[in-house]
Amino acid sequence: MQTRKLERGGRYFISSGKAQDAVDALVKKVKKFSKILASFDAKGVKKSNDFTFIISYGNNSIKSKNLILACGGASYPSTGSDGSGYAIAKSLGHAIKPPIPALVPIVLDKEYLKELQGLKLKNVEASVISSGKTLSKEFGEMEFTSFGVDGPIILTLSRLISEEISGKKLILSLNLKPALSKEQLNQRLLREIDKIGRCHVNIMFKELIPVQMIRSFVNYCEINATKRCSQINKVEREKMLNGFFDFRFNMIKTKDLKEAIVKRGGVVTDEINQKTMESKLVKGLYFCGEIIDVDAPTGGFNLKAAFSTGYLAGSSIG
Ligand SMILES: Cc1cc2nc3c(=O)[nH]c(=O)nc-3n(C[C@H](O)[C@H](O)[C@H](O)COP(=O)(O)OP(=O)(O)OC[C@H]3O[C@@H](n4cnc5c(N)ncnc54)[C@H](O)[C@@H]3O)c2cc1C
Known part of the structure; x- marks a missing residue:
């Protein structure tokens, strides 16, 4: 008899971890009283x-x-x-x-994908925006792929948008610091700048986002990565804050039914x-x-x- 194990989020799995064992157990049970x-x-x-x-x-x-x-x-x-x-x-x-x-992966505009492909993000908030209105929002895990994005929160968002996407301009917005308020993150940036003022901006970002994301993030925020932290002005800091809370990607479509x-x-x-x-x-x-x-x-x-x-x-x- 198969035993089960309880995992995070109250989800039960077959102890062996093999889906085939679940099928075999069900077939065995059915065969007891039916012909297949x-x-x-x-x-x-x-x-x-x-x-x-x-x-x-x-x-x-x-x-x-x-x-x-x-x-x-x-x-x-x-x-x-x-x-x-x-x-x-x-x-x-x-x-x-x-x-x-x-429940389907989403295809994004190619910008940044080459650099971000394979990157997994945890504890982020993803929103779908249409004409300035947030249609749906999810918190959790996601990943970048060669064509766009996939993972639990993306699949959940896709469920609500597959009807919306045709003919509309939809935006995927990522909040990379959903646990912080704008003021808390601003203070954190000021502390970092104060601590490593002589270092390049890239170094500061190592403390704040995954290394694989730094290049695209810096480009998105239109910050000169070779600048020293102490040279960052208020306007640039504002751009960074916007990037952390609202890193935007253009959605093209969802993948089709077969995926x-x-x-x-x-x-x-x-x-x-x-x-x-x-x-x-x-x-x-x-x-x-x-x-x-x-x-x-x-x-x-x-x-x-x-x-x-x-x-x-x-x-x-x-
Ligand atoms: C990759 C993947 C991951 C998934 N992960 C999850 C998950 O984590 N959690 C979750 O809740 N759901 C998940 N799902 C969805 C879930 O598997 C389905 O919702 C569920 O299996 C539907 O059960 P069903 O019996 O209606 O259909 P199916 O499981 O699709 O079974 C239908 C069966 O009917 C047979 N059939 C079709 N047409 C005919 C015909 N004309 N004659 C004879 N036989 C026919 C098919 O061969 C198939 O065996 C996942 C699905 C996929 C593809």
Whole structure:
């Protein structure tokens, strides 16, 4: 039997750390009371006159009184959830909200990316800004990649912006010192300048931001890096403070569905009985998991939704 371990943020993981062990444990449990048809690729479903479903796969078909569509969404198709479940649901009369990427990395304007690629940031605050308005804000971890940004807080932000990004100018703003007020950071800068006034500006930044970020940060703030700290004037200090609290990048787009961990859209929830997961349109048809137009932030909530709706659909059939 698999044991579990509790990690930071109240998250449980399989002790072995292997996802396959979770799959094996679930399959073993299901096999105790059910037959599993492996490599079963449903091509289509028809409802016959005697109210049974005829499910075709390969050159064969099987009949069933009830059917649970648990085909997943359309993101990360390499895992098998390629959107074919939507075609089946549609053929049975259900409306599908077109899927769009939800938890997905974000592509940024190329500026600074060459220097920042691979840099991981912890305890930063990232905001998405449109026409001067903050749409969403997240605190935590993120990383720069060759194309833009990824990591927990970016994925969470992407969930809310994938609908917004088309045709709009969106900005990603990083607060590198979210625990400090502007006045506290100003005092810290003044202390550093006082301490190492004869050193170049670059040296001072080593105390304040990751070394890999210094070059792009200095360029962003339009500071001459070869200046000595004691030569920094009030206007330049103000520019630095703005840089620390509001380091901006232009967003181009989110990555597409095939790189999204989760999608938005799917079988519309109005057509599903939330107490049983049965279709309100087709008797004996049930839905569970990501095929439904439900999505959640990172943190295990999508798996939880899949397990809970799966349990509900299964126990409703009896
Ligand atoms: C890389 C990655 C990381 C993730 N990390 C997390 C995380 O940390 N926390 C979290 O909560 N969620 C996470 N998710 C999302 C989570 O995995 C999904 O929300 C969840 O697996 C959805 O479960 P599901 O059973 O609805 O669909 P899926 O797990 O996608 O399973 C659907 C199954 O149906 C099969 N199928 C599809 N079409 C057919 C067909 N026509 N005939 C027969 N079979 C078919 C597929 O092959 C697949 O096996 C992650 C997803 C990815 C891709």
